[in-house]
Amino acid sequence: MQTESAYRSQEMSKRLVLVINCGSSSIKFALRVEGEPSPILSGLAERLTTPEGVLRWRAGNERDEMKIADGLHSTAVAGILPLIDRFAKRPLTAVGHRVVHGGEHFTGAYVLDANAVRAIEESIPLAPLHNPANLIGIREAMAVFSKIPHVAIFDTAFHQTMPPHAYRYAVPEVLYSKYGVRRYGFHGTSHHFVANEASRLLGMDVGQGAWLTAHLGNGCSTCAVLNGKSLDTSMGMTPLEGVVMGTRSGDVDPNLPAYLSRTLGWDLAKTDYVLNHESGLLGLSGLSNDMRTLVAARSEGHAGATLAIDVYCYRLARSLAGLAVALPRLDGLVFTGGIGENSPLIREMTVGHLQILGLAIAPERNLTPPGNPAREIQAAGSPAILVIPTDEERQIAEESLALLDFDRIQPVPERD
Known part of the structure; x- marks a missing residue:
């Protein structure tokens, strides 16, 4: 029979991931414990870039909000920090970031470094509304949580298993080989999650x-x-x-x-x-x-x-x-x-x-x-x-931990 102290030790050994989904005027976040179906803390900073910026959060039955008068993403990320300190019972293991477009650079999750950030920047022409906002969240979070790994999970990465007959357009080859004109697909994190859940359910x-x-x-x-x-x-x-x-x-x-x-x-x-x-x-x-x-x-x-x-x-x-x-x-x-x-x-x-x-x-x-x-x-x-x-936040947390488990830190591949 498991003792109470052994149970507590087992619970404390579970890792903690902060998931961040940053948009141009919002930051959605969730604090997830490894293996748990629900976050211990979640929230949304919205109406950023305006004087009406606000950060709303929920932890169990407790909820509150705070004004972000300057509307800055950095202020919103800084506002999340004391919430992490309050509700996290153990140190953060990683920060997982949703990134909409990884182009052909990324076929899975990647630990963020200067090369990975540069590759995300190179994909901005493919997602001009999304990737710049994702990069804001990455840079602000890396400044605040500077001593732990940051992992990018790409909406497009799940679809990198599509065969050429599914992802190529019928246009001149140079448009693909030089300019990346092809089908990439999105919502990959969601499609991946529900497909796995479907197999469990049946x-x-x-x-x-x-x-x-x-x-x-x-x-x-x-x-x-x-x-x-x-x-x-x-x-x-x-x-x-x-x-x-x-x-x-x-x-x-x-x-x-x-x-x-x-x-x-x-x-x-x-x-x-x-x-x-x-x-x-x-x-x-x-x-x-x-x-x-x-x-x-x-x-x-x-x-x-x-x-x-x-x-x-x-x-x-x-x-x-x-x-x-x-x-x-x-x-x-x-x-x-x-x-x-x-x-x-x-x-x-x-x-x-x-x-x-x-x-x-x-x-x-x-x-x-x-x-x-x-x-x-x-x-x-x-x-x-x-x-x-x-x-999607749970999937991002699980993929972030899986990447760290298997030590799949790889250099960002170059396009031919």
């Missing part, structure tokens, strides 16, 4: 199985995962490619920018802004990019909301059906992200288009139960259909 070895995964939030993407490896995904060189999203168009005719230039006089910056910020659900509905608002409006007969949801679900189903060709079989379909986890209507309508794959939902199982746990919602005779809450 009693398979972790990392096994043939899955179609749908990460549905304001940004949306789909993925074909076989035995823990991405074989294909919907997003491409940038997060604009793929399915319909909150404000992003997803796939459109590549000649659309030229057409808009000729007929409306739009320059590339105007077209880029419209396709990224004024399209998707917002553009189709003329009402909102929030699926909850659209579902409510649809129930009241709003034509724009109805069209937006119809297009969204059809394009999502078409993407999933197309990705199925990458798999040798289908063990299940996984819904995750804010919409995927919480909208029975979207799951029902999407699966309704996928009868070709033998998929069918049991209506009574599709309802969202209290606590929204991971669960199966398929009808009898259907391949598994799963709803699995994503936990």
